[in-house]
Amino acid sequence: MIGIFDSGIGGMTVARAVEQCLPDYSLVYYGDIAHTPYGPKSPATITNYSIKNTEFLLEKGAEIIIIACNSASSVATRTLREQFNVPIIEVISPAASKAIDCSKNGRIGIIGTKATVKSNIYTEKITTVRPDYKVYSQPCPLLVPLVEENWLNRRETKMILRRYLHPLKEKQIDTLVLGCTHYPLLKKLIQARIGKRVTLIDSSIETANFIKTFLKKNPETVNKNGDKQVSHTYYVSDRTETACKVADRIFSRPMELIQA
Amino acid sequence: MIGIFDSGIGGMTVARAVEQCLPDYSLVYYGDIAHTPYGPKSPATITNYSIKNTEFLLEKGAEIIIIACNSASSVATRTLREQFNVPIIEVISPAASKAIDCSKNGRIGIIGTKATVKSNIYTEKITTVRPDYKVYSQPCPLLVPLVEENWLNRRETKMILRRYLHPLKEKQIDTLVLGCTHYPLLKKLIQARIGKRVTLIDSSIETANFIKTFLKKNPETVNKNGDKQVSHTYYVSDRTETACKVADRIFSRPMELIQA
Numbered sequence: 001m002i003g004i005f006d007s008g009i010g011g012m013t014v015a016r017a018v019e020q021c022l023p024d025y026s027l028v029y030y031g032d033i034a035h036t037p038y039g040p041k042s043p044a045t046i047t048n049y050s051i052k053n054t055e056f057l058l059e060k061g062a063e064i065i066i067i068a069c070n071s072a073s074s075v076a077t078r079t080l081r082e083q084f085n086v087p088i089i090e091v092i093s094p095a096a097s098k099a100i101d102c103s104k105n106g107r108i109g110i111i112g113t114k115a116t117v118k119s120n121i122y123t124e125k126i127t128t129v130r131p132d133y134k135v136y137s138q139p140c141p142l143l144v145p146l147v148e149e150n151w152l153n154r155r156e157t158k159m160i161l162r163r164y165l166h167p168l169k170e171k172q173i174d175t176l177v178l179g180c181t182h183y184p185l186l187k188k189l190i191q192a193r194i195g196k197r198v199t200l201i202d203s204s205i206e207t208a209n210f211i212k213t214f215l216k217k218n219p220e221t222v223n224k225n226g227d228k229q230v231s232h233t234y235y236v237s238d239r240t241e242t243a244c245k246v247a248d249r250i251f252s253r254p255m256e257l258i259q260a
Numbered sequence: 261m262i263g264i265f266d267s268g269i270g271g272m273t274v275a276r277a278v279e280q281c282l283p284d285y286s287l288v289y290y291g292d293i294a295h296t297p298y299g300p301k302s303p304a305t306i307t308n309y310s311i312k313n314t315e316f317l318l319e320k321g322a323e324i325i326i327i328a329c330n331s332a333s334s335v336a337t338r339t340l341r342e343q344f345n346v347p348i349i350e351v352i353s354p355a356a357s358k359a360i361d362c363s364k365n366g367r368i369g370i371i372g373t374k375a376t377v378k379s380n381i382y383t384e385k386i387t388t389v390r391p392d393y394k395v396y397s398q399p400c401p402l403l404v405p406l407v408e409e410n411w412l413n414r415r416e417t418k419m420i421l422r423r424y425l426h427p428l429k430e431k432q433i434d435t436l437v438l439g440c441t442h443y444p445l446l447k448k449l450i451q452a453r454i455g456k457r458v459t460l461i462d463s464s465i466e467t468a469n470f471i472k473t474f475l476k477k478n479p480e481t482v483n484k485n486g487d488k489q490v491s492h493t494y495y496v497s498d499r500t501e502t503a504c505k506v507a508d509r510i511f512s513r514p515m516e517l518i519q520a
Contacts, residue, residue, distance in 0.1 A: 034305050035295060040408070045294050045498045114502070145405040148300070156423075159416050238305045242374070 001026045002211070002222060003062025005053035008036035009243050010144070010181035011068030012234075012250045014091065017208035018066070019232060022215065024224050026231045028060045030260065034237035037144050039113025039180070043075035046115060050076035054084055056235070056260065063222045066211065067091065070112050070179045070203060074119035087221055089214065094206035095177050096125035102199045103133065103175040109168035109198075110137040111190075112179030113144065122179060136171045140164045140180075147182040148242055150249070158189060165193050177201045185250070235260040261286045262471070262482060263322025265313035268296035269503050270404070270441035271328030272494075272510045274351065277468035278326070279492060282475065284484050286491045288320045290520065294497035297404050299373025299440070303335035306375060310336035314344055316495070316520065323482045326471065327351065330372050330439045330463060334379035347481055349474065354466035355437050356385035362459045363393065363435040369428035369458075370397040371450075372439030373404065382439060396431045400424045400440075407442040408502055410509070418449060425453050437461045445510070495520040 002022070004015050008031050015029050030053050032038075038046045050072045054065055065080070066089045067073045073090035080088045099108050099122075110122045117139040126135050142160055151157045168176065176198050178184055184202050191200060215222060236243060236257045247255040262282070264275050268291050275289050290313050292298075298306045310332045314325055325340065326349045327333045333350035340348045359368050359382075370382045377399040386395050402420055411417045428436065436458050438444055444462050451460060475482060496503060496517045507515040 034301065036300075040296075040500060040502055041294065042498050042500055141409055142402075142405055142411075145402055149401055151402075156416050156419050159419075163416070238302050240300060240302055242300055 001028055001061045002064055002066065003028050003030070003057030003060070004066040004068045005030040005032065005050070005057060005072075006069040006181060007038035007049075007071065008033045009246045009250065012247055013181045013184050013204040014066060014068035014207050015234075016251055017204045018211060021208040021212050024230060025215075025222060027233070028057055028062055029234045030056050031234070031236040031243065031257070033240060033243050037113070038069060038071040039115050039144060040141060041115065043115070043119070046072055047076040047079050050080060051083060054080055058084070058086070060233075060235075062086070064089065066207065068181055068204075068207070070181065071115040074116045074121045087214070087218075089207065089211060091181070091203045091207045092121050093125060094210035095179065095201050095203035096122055098201050098206045099175050099177050100126055100129055100133070102201065105172070105174045106130065106133040107171060107173045108133060108135050109171065109173035109176040110135060110179050111140045111164065111168075111176065111183065112137070114139045114141055116179050122177060134171070136168055136173060138164055138168055143186065144180065144182050147185050148246060150245065152185060152189070157186070158193070161186070161189055161193050165190070169194060173198060175199045175201060178203060234258065261288055261321045262324055262326065263288050263290070263317030263320070264326040264328045265290040265292065265310070265317060265332075266328040266441060267298035267309075267332060268293045269506045269510065272507055273441045273444050273464040274326060274328035274467055275494075276511055277464045278471060281468040281472050284490060285482060287493070288317055288322055289494045290316050291494070291496040291503065291517070293500060293503050297373070298329060298331040299375050299404060300401060301375065303375070303379070306332055307336040307339050310340060311343065314340055318344070318346070320493075320495075322346070324349065326467065328441055328464075328467070330441065331375035334376045334381045347474070347478075349467065349471060351441070351463045351467045352381050353385060354470035355439065355461050355463035356382055358466045359435050359437050359461050360386055360389055360393070362461065365432070365434045366390065366393040367431060367433045368393060368395050369431065369433035369436040370395060370439050371400045371424065371428070371436065371443065372397070374399045374401055376439050382437060394431070396428055396433060398424055398428055403446065404440065404442050407445050408506060410505065412445060412449070417446070418453070421446070421449055421453050425450070429454060433458060435459045435461060438463060494518065
């Protein structure tokens, strides 16, 4: 069984991509809504929560853990790998690799939460492979609340996006990493503001592709369900109305969120 | 010693008012930044956190507890009063009383978080005393993140405020309760948008006044420091950069936040 956790419901964009990419695998999701958002919090606190989320998923039978949250991936991956004896997959590396592949002019933009941007992890991952590349990061702390409010097409959202993206546009980036699992819901608005020529990298899709390849190479890691029924179970640490609405929107179907 | 807790740093507007109003009393504050914000979370989760915050303050020597958070006041007051044997003061009643006193046309507006508005507590408190009054509530979930980002004078903030306040303006309210401790930092913008004739009620100031009267009537509740040094101690469950900045801004002085 594949285990996925997130600070809330944003990581469901990853879960959705995994469901589509790997239809034969069962999946258990844990959204830590009681502690959401992680983005503005400190690395120690985020790591603490990530350990508890992983323990929860292992108890439920997970054989591999996907950290479907850029903030947690940025600051907690090392600790989780030290503490737990299962593969820990994060969302940063697949997106960073894809950005390197896509960029032609070597100028890559990153948007994310404060925790993600402050960790500097995208810049490190990219410049380790390509020291000649320039990486420009922009924290966008208001985008998560705007998405959770479903203000996906409001004038205010467009203005705020313009303000956040302007510095990256000036740097003439040709590739932009959506470094937070909430941002794919704003993809169209972001593309319109950053310009058609900029390639957007969706960390959710890249992570799902990465897992698919990983499981092909390491088929023994996770039991395929075979003849048994495939199950997709979604747990949350707090069931709020907003979470239920955003979940329905992400999956384009009514979602059952189970209070853990 | 007076104990004050909040979901984060917004409740420091209450602490500041208490410091000014009651300079002879020691004060201990607990800001639950690790779980911030409370506003979008469920009553059960908010109550859970409120119990832990109260236990922390009692351990530190608090003899009276102020719930300096409208969301927690709305949903957790009854449970705290049942579980703890010290006076529990909330921020709703003082603001509701003041609103009743101030309104001439009997049309009162409330702005607050989702948790506060959904609890319907302001409406209940006001209409119990004045069944002839009309109360109009508006949840404003984006204001807390905007204040925490220090976007206090941005065009986007003004537009969002206009959108939130428009329905209340149409109802011709003459009194508006700032039903969240973050909102006093937006007082000028709110006044400009709702109109000069509308009286704004600041729950922080009303609560500080209420405590002052309460301690005059019940002087045995809290030990005054007498000759001893008065202490003001501020604890937080997570020390983030944003929290430190907002705290400095609220107190107009550099604040020391102690990691609990």
